[in-house]
Amino acid sequence: MKKILFFLLATIMVTAQKTETINLSKSIKDSKKTYKSFTVIDQRASAEIGAVQFHKDQVNMVFENNADTDFKNWFYKYNPVRGNEELVLLLENIALSEETKEKYSIGKLEIRASTFIKKDDGYHFLYKKDTVTTVSSRTTPYLAQNLSKKLTLTFTDLLKKSYEARQWEFPVSEGELSDYTTILKDKLEILKADGLKEGVYKDYYSFFTHNPEAGFTIETDKKGVVTKAVNGEKKESIRNFYAFVHNGIPFKVIPVGYVEIFRDEQGLFIEAKKEELYPESNSPMIMFGGGIGGLIGSMVANVAISAIDANAAKKRSAMAGSEVILDPLTGNYILPQDFMKK
Structure with missing residues (x-):
């Protein structure tokens, strides 16, 4: 009897958890064909992004494979012909959370990421995104789906602006990447x-x-x-x-x-x-x-x-x-x- 009860509870827990897979589908073509390779450095405290509620279900936002694989697949899909430079994407934070009010809730997606060109003397800063996006259930019940789309748009904009950005002349070492903002400001x-x-x-x-x-x-x-x-x-x-x-x-x-x-x-x-x-x-x-x-x-x-x-x-x-x-x-x-x- 205990085994049957445990099985039923486990089944309920599984069915109550759903996933929203991030769809990195927007074009991020580099028309200048500057980059020969693309590297992802994931410095996030956790690979887990977070979850929000949809009715009684918990919806987890996830990458199809993992952040490193999915961002690389995305880049190479739209950039089959490549140049000479190495583009680096530094992931600092991707966090989904939800604030529950009396009659509605607010989904919040925090994104902090930066791009660099890697050269022999170190990493040269290009561009960054440090944003917080919110969506209210009063506007749409599909919080996870909506915020997943905004995540894709945010990284699309980051990469496209990185293609046009002027690289900084001051390099930072790989060990300094976690504190690159302070280091560059000091210069x-x-x-x-x-x-x-x-x-x-x-x-x-x-x-x-x-x-x-x-x-x-x-x-x-x-x-x-x-x-x-x-x-x-x-x-x-x-x-x-x-x-x-x-x-x-x-x-x-x-x-x-x-x-x-x-x-x-x-x-x-x-x-x-x-x-x-x-x-x-x-x-x-x-x-x-x-x-x-x-x-x-x-x-x-x-x-x-x-x-x-x-x-x-x-x-x-x-x-x-x-x-x-x-x-x-x-x-x-x-x-x-x-x-x-x-």
């Missing part, structure tokens, strides 16, 4: 220099490695607003650059103009509002013409905002800005919690 002069080099910086890499575009000077309009970068006969709108340093003050170019960059012990950050970093298509705050037109705002506050009418300036002064960190390894914004809800 960035701009995070510790007393004075910054005047000029314009085309992208985040040139800015954080403190290498302005050679030969360019900054041009302002009659009101003192920076509008262009000039190199002989060549003139470029300031909006075509990632950042610039003018009169010793660094500024970050944003969709509606530019704002001052500040520095503390954590790194570099700006003070901005959601409407400035992610303006709606019908927002009165825009950057237009050959650069920044019609200054509205206060240069005392080191802010230049271009707008169609004065209502934009009133709106800006009425809303408190948030500290938004600039990620030195990607140039992206690290947004504070609930920033997009403001």
Whole structure:
């Protein structure tokens, strides 16, 4: 009788557990054919990803084989013709969890992964993803399926951006990969220099490695607003650059103009509002013409905002800005919690 009861309980437990297999099916073709080989270094604390509920069943998210095999199969499927470099994918964390509320639940998928080019002197950083994606059961009951698709999209974006990324000149050894972020940040002069080099910086890499575009000077309009970068006969709108340093003050170019960059012990950050970093298509705050037109705002506050009418300036002064960190390894914004809800 005990054996029959044990068998029934085991059967119930098996049927109550299901799996959601990650489908790595999106194209990750490298049109430049740069890489001859692809290596996966799995530094996750656990090979288990996690589970969420579907009705009364527990659904485990799993790889078809394992992370190493599946990512390699995916890469080689879309890249049969290869070049000379070795691409390395570093898996730092893939974790699925669920937060249960009174009438619904929220599935959360955490992903942290990076890419490198492996050379004779070590690993040269390319790009990284450090994201948290959530899905509510109020939107869909299929939490595992939905988050599995988002996992595929996240790694698709990581690999495609890695193909285009500029490799860092500072190598790290294999033993340093677990702490590569700290090691690379320690090499960035701009995070510790007393004075910054005047000029314009085309992208985040040139800015954080403190290498302005050679030969360019900054041009302002009659009101003192920076509008262009000039190199002989060549003139470029300031909006075509990632950042610039003018009169010793660094500024970050944003969709509606530019704002001052500040520095503390954590790194570099700006003070901005959601409407400035992610303006709606019908927002009165825009950057237009050959650069920044019609200054509205206060240069005392080191802010230049271009707008169609004065209502934009009133709106800006009425809303408190948030500290938004600039990620030195990607140039992206690290947004504070609930920033997009403001």
